[in-house]
Amino acid sequence: MxxxxxxxxxxxxxxxxxxxxxxxxxxxxxxxxxHGGTFELSHRVRTDRPGRGWVLGVGRYSGEILEWYRVFSLSPRPKRVWQREQLSYDGRREPMGAEQTSLYPDHLVICCRSDDGEVELAMSGGSLTGFQSWLEARPPGTDWSR
CATH class of the missing domain: 1.20.5 (Single alpha-helices involved in coiled-coils or other helix-helix interfaces)
Known part of the structure; x- marks a missing residue:
């Protein structure tokens, strides 16, 4: 041939x-x-260089946890998992510099704290409202001072 x-x-x-x-x-x-509760959610996996380290993904609420899946992975398991009780919302900001091209259009950068340290996520304004509601919907007896 x-x-x-x-x-x-x-x-x-x-x-x-x-x-x-x-x-x-x-x-x-x-x-x-x-199973519902999925939304576009990017996660900053590396913070060594400003504006870099973002990975596009999908978030899914599953009871008391937020699961994060990479967009271009075939794995059926989440790459990261955050417990609701260990996550607190610190604020939001607009994407700056290289972040504007790395993230989905009209997404906001969300700063959170967890037991493992600082977590940066990016999501749309509507998803942010749902995220804040999910965080505030903690079960009775939760320590609200976090």
Whole structure:
């Protein structure tokens, strides 16, 4: 078989793998959204350089926890999990510099504290309202001084 046919076969195989990967991402997103409570949520995983380290993702409320899934991962498990009782809202700000191109349009950067330290998330204004409601809906007997 000539070399050009090998190249066409390899290119076709790579294209097929790319289409299957995209289809798997769509199916995974549908399965995550099946139980409701999902929204676009970016998380800053590295804070060593200003404005860098953001990873696009999907957030999902599951009872007392907030689960975060990477957008371009096929893993059915969340990459990060935050307990409601260990998370407190510190404030919000507009994305600055490189963050404006790294995040979804019209998203706000949310600063939170957890037992593990500072957590930076990015979400839309409507999702922020839901996030604040979720945080405030702690069960009776919760320490509200956090």
């Amino acid at each position: 000539p070399l050009w046919q090998w190249i066409v076969d390899i290119a076709g195989g790579l294209l097929l793998l790319l289409v299957l990967y995209g289809l798997a991402l769509v199916v995974r997103r549908r399965l995550l959204g099946r």
